Amino acid sequence: MFRSVEIALASLYVVTTAVLVSGIYIAHHVLGIEQWGVIFLISLIFALIAGWILAKIAIKPLKEHFDHLEVFSKETLHELNLPINTITANVEMLRKTHTDEKSFKRLDRIGQAVGMLKERYNELDYLIKKQMARENIESFDLVDLLQERLVFLRGLYSNVIWEIALSSRMVSLDRIGMGKVIDNLVENGVKYSLSPAHIKITLHEDTLNICDQGIGMDEITLMRIYDSYFQNDTTIPGYGIGLGLVKRYCDRHHIGLHVSSQVGKGTCVKLELKKLT
Template sequence: MFYNLRRYIFLYYFITVIIFGGGFSYVKDTAKPVDAYIIITVFLILVVISGIIISKLAIEPLEEYVTNLEELSRDTLHELNLPIATIKTNVDMIEKKLSDEKSLKRLSRIKTACNMLTQRYNELDYMIKRQTKREIIERFDLKELIDERVEFLRNIYVEVEFTKDLENFIINMDKIGLSKVIDNIIDNGVKYSQNANKIDITLKNKVLRIKDYGIGIDEVVLLRIFDRYYQNDDSMPGFGIGLSMVKRFCDTHRIKLNIESKKGSGTTIFLDFKGS
């Protein structure tokens, strides 16, 4: 579809330029000054009209494509909501009737997987809303959000010890976006702390501090750590977009982002909400 569209726009533009260029050259050489001004004005009007036509040719099919994609995404999300809710409900019912430890552990893994699906569902819904430029601002307690995210990640990283020292802090912000920021920072801390398995999280005086005890980051790498697609260690899973998303979110919501790290001694990331 887009290949043909590019071809049609190019042909239209090419023919238009030749016609206008030839006509302008002819008028300049043959017409009287007064007539030339009138004809040039007409040409300029035609150029504007031509630009409008080209923009319509370029934008309308793309706009239709994006609209259809958004509608498909919303329909798909709606269809996903029912099976996820069904799994949750039935797992809760089965859990009440089970006493065997092995079966309960298996059921716990199913619940964790279902929670992960729910998280992906919420993130897709969030991304679709962001594409339509709708602000998603909520009033919530950051302490409760951190508790929720740590509990979610604890089920995934069962070997990691999470320590928390949190104060209540009510803010107005994009809750799902901030959840993704917290998840990304903690996930990176776990990923680069494979021998330490400990994450400290504190929230005091409107500053969130997340510290790991991993391999640390070299000073040269710190200059590029928030660049999109940059990865300090190519052997690690992921695409290097998590921390760039963190930086973009913090810039948008006026959260001061700082990072302290020393090679071999771990990394600490600070989110200062005083200006948000």
């Protein structure tokens, strides 16, 4: 498919150039027009018409591909939602019929795994909507979102020492995307800390801080943290794309993003919300 697009675009360039040159030749030598301004204008009009037609032909297969991909993604999301809800419902029923401690532990593990699947589902749904530029902007108290994410994160990271200090702050943002920003920053803090990790989250007036006491970074590493696929420690599992996504979200929503770090002392990420209403 992409090969045909490349051929079509190359043809667009060649044909448009040929039409422009031919138009100048015909207007001057065949029609005998001596005014070069008129010659260029007529030639340009014909070249633009030919370019527009060829551009539509070139983009058509690409548009069809993305339309098909969008439909496939929506259908896949719908199919994923059904088994997740089925597992969740059955886990809740099993909790009522099983009373021994071993069964409860197993059901808790299943519940946590389903929770992670739900998060990935929501993330995929968010990424698809963002790609189609249909983010849902809403007004909410950031404290509510932080507390919601902390319920999930505490269940996921049971050995983390949490230090939380939050004060109310109303914002107008894409809620799901902001939740992903919080999750990513906390996960990075846990990932790059020795066990037990110590995570400090504070929200006061226009500033949200998410800090850890992990391995930290030097100045050279700090310069590369937003590069796609860059990882401070390649021995730690991950894809190295998280902070790049965080930065793009913050730039899009006019959130100031500042990262400070010291080797052996930890990293602190500050989000400035001054420009948000």
